[in-house]
Amino acid sequence: MSDRTYEILFxxxxxxxEPEVDALAAQVQGFVEKDGGKLQKMEKWGKKRLAYDVRRHxxxxxxxxxxxxxxxxxxxxxxxxxxxxxxxxxxxxxxxxELRKAERRKAKRALGEEKRRGRTGSQPARDAExxx
Amino acid sequence: MNGDSRSFGRPxxxxxxxxxxxxxxxxxxxxxxxxxxxxxxxxxxxxxxxDYVDYKDIKLISQFxxxxxxILPRRMFGTCAEHQRKLTEAVNRARHIALxxxxxx
Numbered sequence: 001m002s003d004r005t006y007e008i009l010f011x012x013x014x015x016x017x018e019p020e021v022d023a024l025a026a027q028v029q030g031f032v033e034k035d036g037g038k039l040q041k042m043e044k045w046g047k048k049r050l051a052y053d054v055r056r057h058x059x060x061x062x063x064x065x066x067x068x069x070x071x072x073x074x075x076x077x078x079x080x081x082x083x084x085x086x087x088x089x090x091x092x093x094x095x096x097x098e099l100r101k102a103e104r105r106k107a108k109r110a111l112g113e114e115k116r117r118g119r120t121g122s123q124p125a126r127d128a129e130x131x132x
Numbered sequence: 133m134n135g136d137s138r139s140f141g142r143p144x145x146x147x148x149x150x151x152x153x154x155x156x157x158x159x160x161x162x163x164x165x166x167x168x169x170x171x172x173x174x175x176x177x178x179x180x181x182x183d184y185v186d187y188k189d190i191k192l193i194s195q196f197x198x199x200x201x202x203i204l205p206r207r208m209f210g211t212c213a214e215h216q217r218k219l220t221e222a223v224n225r226a227r228h229i230a231l232x233x234x235x236x237x
Binding site: 009011050051052054060062064089090091093098099101102103105106109 | 181183184187188201225227228229230231232233234
């Protein structure tokens, strides 16, 4: 079975230092790779204010990992994240299907636009830049 | 323009206002003074061709969610059913990860 793409977004304890958060991120990356996953992208958003208190914290470090892997991997990674003290909240979302769908719609729309333009002569619409 | 943006067009009159005038164009005040012309709302996601509503894009989402964090009904912004559904999903995800409030105090 082909691998799926997931986004793992977690919030680290604001009392940690920057290097400790980096270590935590590397650790999560390690969890992913241990179970046959592949890291596509890592984004550190830095310290941000939370919209509400999470475990009595008002802020937190956001770290996003875009990851390729299987459902089994996600299960294991989440289990490991749960026992990490430095991580106060996490969210895993599967994105490959939705993104593929969006891609398809975009392609379809581009096709339709081309057709329309062909029929009604040249009509330089406002979004004429995505040609070729 | 885009094919699947036909589903709004029903600006239900709110409160004691008057029946919402359809966005046809002939909005003369022939009948009574209660009828007034209301611009027909267009789904912003359809207009901007946003296929994937990202929960991480709070800038976009927060345009549709008041500060208190409530998701408003479709009629307020004229989003089409499909995009309202996606928006709701995105808001709920953003709430979980504390990017948006569940309920502000």
